[in-house]
Amino acid sequence: MNALMMALDSIREKKGRSFLTMLGIIIGVTAVLVLVALVSGYNADITAYYEKLGVNKVTVELTWYDQSRAEDVMGLLYAYGNGELSGMVTGVSPDQKTSKTVKYRSGSVDSSTIYFGSDQWADCNNYTLDSGRDILDYDIEGRSRVCVIGAYVADALFQYADPIGETIYLNGDPFVVVGTYYQKDGSGEDSMDNAVVVPYSLSRSLLGTGYLTSYTVKVGKSDDVDTVIGKLDSYLTGQIDSSVGTYTLTDGNAAMTASNDEMTSMSVVLGGIAGIALLVGGIGIMNIMLVTVTERTREIGIKKSIGAPRREIVTQFLVEAAILSGLGGLIGIGLGFLLSAVLGKAMYGLILFPSTLITVGAVCFSVVIGIVFGIYPAAKASNLQPVDALRAD
């Protein structure tokens, strides 16, 4: 208690110097908190992006060696996915797209993404019907020239008018709008809302080829993804002759996981660099504590001559070092929270706060650094011979 008061007194007496001493720790702690918060913000951003794209998707990609003998993979997947795997698979759709200019009367959208979808396309890609109806089996079989448009296209071409039943032109080909999707991605020109979905059976006339090469199988629960991939694999092996074509199965979640893992290891590296800043801060504290010991040699001598035991002197200097670094840590936390919030808002539009674990860890670490780097000066002070110390000026 006494040591605490003395340490606070001595820090208060030399405010400027104490602040400069703490600066290293302040910068270190702030850096750790902000970096970790920004990485978690980035991860949240990436996760949100993948969630918008639709999670738990398995992509089936095909390469045909002999197009004349190509299988109707969509038919196979559709039958298998809605048959044997119906408990786990919630949707199957081709995953094929192109880019076209979309026109309605005098209005136009220059490069809209045209998707060739099945009746389950919206579910596979996380779109929700806003008005009208979705693409139906009937449209696919009859190759109806109908489409469902994303929120950006609807806004750009129709503003407040009702698009249902109107005819729009995709590179000159007329299509009747039968439905619209809710906005799901900020509705900018580069967003996922700049989309038009047409029945995939129209691919031959719009793409010039009937052989689609990419399909999406949407799985209900992430736990089932691996099972579905395994089953699809053995199923497709039996259906596709290896001399005719080959296929690959990709777990869509893996990309998100990989991206998050990458950022996490990145944050370890960044945290390490910030940790070095903390270490340097600690050395700064040691340095200034050594100066303090020299300055207070006489005081130490006086205290020893009137009976202060070694422990007392050691405690005094350790407490002072720990307070310097702990106070630095607290200021660092304040700055870290502030900067995390400001930068998070600016970069990701999220109010980010450093995690409790990191915060508590940073403070403990800075106090430990203070104590560790205070040991040498404290030992030096306590080992002074009272006679020599008293002789000092």
Next chain:
Amino acid sequence: MSLIRLDNVYKIYNEGMDNQVNALDGVTLDIDAGEFIAIIGTSGSGKSTMMNILGCLDVPTRGEYYLDGVSVGERRPQELSELRSRRIGFIFQGYNLIPSLNVWQNVALPLTYQHVRADERRRRALEALDQVEIADKAESRPNQLSGGQQQRVAIARAMCTGSPVLMADEPTGALDSKTGAQVLALMRELNREKGTTVILITHDVGIAAQADRTVRVMDGRIVHDSLWDGILIPDLKVAAAR
């Protein structure tokens, strides 16, 4: 058994080297409880070394120092600080108050090392300040006081633990003669009323003359002890025999 006994004590610096210095060169001295003794010598005579050893600030190179009949040389640093805390109060020429603490906190400081409770520390510090008649300055900082006042505070600090021995190293060296006399009178009073053993280290014959007993140190040896007036003291007999 005397309170303090130095038995053929040597303090040697740079032993065995060309510049060997025998700061104490075989000193034997007994001091009884309740004495008021002055150790007198010029600078370099070894009197400061003697005080450091008597005050448990330093240990002899050879020879024995008994405080209360127990050998000091065998004590560990921890025990030495315990001894200083319990048995010895120091007064220095430079006062040696801690500038960041106020007057009563300075006086109470030795009590913290004896783990006295906070309110009790303050009570005893104020009591000691009252005895040296400076209680009105209890809240002041040392640098706000005159030299004489600071030395009174130092005396209060030395006596508030109730230490039986008061070691004073040139206590009046930085004071004018009138203030110096007051400080000496204060120590005399302590000696008389509380039976405190006072050991006064000085180079000033006039100050030393106010003690009951004077011991003169020269070249690390005791060359005169008024207790032995008229008789050759053992040291001198040795010297004469050479």
